[in-house]
Amino acid sequence: MKVAVIGAGAAGMLAAGHAGELGHSVDIFEKNNIVGKKIRITGKGRCNITNASDCEEHIENTPGNPYFMYSALYKFPPDRMIELVESLGVPTKVERGKRVFPVSDKAADVSEALKKYMKKNGVKLHLEKGVNDIITENNKIKGIVTDDGKELDFDAVIVATGGLSYPTTGSTGDGYKFAKKAGHSVSKLMPSLVPLKSDDWICPELMGLSLKNSAIVIKNEKGKTIYKDFGEMLFTHFGVSGPMVLSASRHLLGRFNENITMYIDMKPALDMKALDNRLLRDFEKYINKDLRNALNDILPQKMIPVIIRLSGIDETKKIHDITKEERKRMEELIKGLPVHITGTAGFDMAVVTSGGVNTDEIDPSTMESRKIKGLFFAGEVIDVDAYTGGFNLQIAFSTGYTAAEGLEESK
Numbered sequence: 001m002k003v004a005v006i007g008a009g010a011a012g013m014l015a016a017g018h019a020g021e022l023g024h025s026v027d028i029f030e031k032n033n034i035v036g037k038k039i040r041i042t043g044k045g046r047c048n049i050t051n052a053s054d055c056e057e058h059i060e061n062t063p064g065n066p067y068f069m070y071s072a073l074y075k076f077p078p079d080r081m082i083e084l085v086e087s088l089g090v091p092t093k094v095e096r097g098k099r100v101f102p103v104s105d106k107a108a109d110v111s112e113a114l115k116k117y118m119k120k121n122g123v124k125l126h127l128e129k130g131v132n133d134i135i136t137e138n139n140k141i142k143g144i145v146t147d148d149g150k151e152l153d154f155d156a157v158i159v160a161t162g163g164l165s166y167p168t169t170g171s172t173g174d175g176y177k178f179a180k181k182a183g184h185s186v187s188k189l190m191p192s193l194v195p196l197k198s199d200d201w202i203c204p205e206l207m208g209l210s211l212k213n214s215a216i217v218i219k220n221e222k223g224k225t226i227y228k229d230f231g232e233m234l235f236t237h238f239g240v241s242g243p244m245v246l247s248a249s250r251h252l253l254g255r256f257n258e259n260i261t262m263y264i265d266m267k268p269a270l271d272m273k274a275l276d277n278r279l280l281r282d283f284e285k286y287i288n289k290d291l292r293n294a295l296n297d298i299l300p301q302k303m304i305p306v307i308i309r310l311s312g313i314d315e316t317k318k319i320h321d322i323t324k325e326e327r328k329r330m331e332e333l334i335k336g337l338p339v340h341i342t343g344t345a346g347f348d349m350a351v352v353t354s355g356g357v358n359t360d361e362i363d364p365s366t367m368e369s370r371k372i373k374g375l376f377f378a379g380e381v382i383d384v385d386a387y388t389g390g391f392n393l394q395i396a397f398s399t400g401y402t403a404a405e406g407l408e409e410s411k
């Protein structure tokens, strides 16, 4: 078959390479001047390629339409992806949480390996060649229109244009436009795995402070717990970020009208009683000091004025004058510092897009459109999204592979 792949990201390159391997004639169109621009910034430039867990665990880590992924994940599971990149000259290693990275710690190596995979299988790569439209006729794909207005005929088209997150990498949502034109519905698009915004003065005050081994509980105005986690987070000038916060954001989608508050427990290993004993010991040590000079052993420097101000105690008050009730107020803040959450930092800073081309309208075992014969979707453009840990790239790889396999069935 004569196949066009739109977008040389993770999904597109896997689809093109595998389609070439299966003997199809493949052209891939990428609007950037390099392939895999987003891959290069994944995993903080190290690329968390996949997660070395089984397909079931991948499904469990996919809150957005997990069951759609069954067939694709079993067709091309994580260990096949690891085998593929290794066969292309990129040895891998497994880190905490079964996260898989290239040994080189260079995300660009993964991108270049996929480019090599395409070349090896005879794929024709067209860089700086955006696709502006798809052409359909009698519910069948006919071809594409490139940015320079050229109409090109193809037997099949695989849309792998990504989502809306980090649009500077080229993912500007063009695939949704193509899908809608073909009669597909696109579910609500929301930024996910994204830093959270706050209107609390404490965030800019604490900007740059990262908390390790802390816990968070996120509640709505009715006091209902929406999410709980333990790990690492960071204060930014506009709110909060870091691994724990990005994961939390997936659980807050569409809920920001519920007046959300995040409570940070800076001493999760101590219960209230143990924390009180600990503070009493510190207070004995600093009995004649001002309060502002007595909390260095228990709190990060930047946090001390914030806790004192929130507890409403004069920072120059001597430790021997601090009342039990004042101590309690501080302890409650140490174990539950409230941060009012107003929304997300948006698509510009989101790791993935939640929402996309409706999964009911795509055959999960071939990725072919149920509306237009010969039209396929792969990667983030589809309404599937997962947590951090390498699960999102695996979605792109598995759906890309499945789309290439699906070409045969579409004949």
Ligand SMILES: Cc1cc2nc3c(=O)[nH]c(=O)nc-3n(C[C@H](O)[C@H](O)[C@H](O)COP(=O)(O)OP(=O)(O)OC[C@H]3O[C@@H](n4cnc5c(N)ncnc54)[C@H](O)[C@@H]3O)c2cc1C
Binding pocket: 006, 007, 008, 009, 010, 011, 012, 029, 030, 031, 032, 035, 036, 037, 038, 039, 041, 042, 043, 044, 047, 048, 049, 050, 129, 130, 131, 132, 160, 161, 162, 163, 165, 166, 169, 170, 171, 172, 173, 174, 175, 350, 351, 352, 378, 379, 380, 381, 389, 390, 391, 392, 393, 394, 396
């Ligand atoms: C900062 C960051 C870090 C991340 N880290 C990880 C990680 O470590 N592990 C993980 O699993 N996931 C990670 N992700 C998520 C992961 O990168 C995406 O889920 C994945 O790249 C999606 O692949 P894709 O091929 O569907 O889309 P993309 O990678 O976005 O590729 C789409 C491609 O299509 C091209 N394109 C778009 N429209 C057109 C058009 N009209 N014509 C031609 N070309 C077009 C774009 O230029 C782009 O190259 C991260 C994301 C971000 C933003």
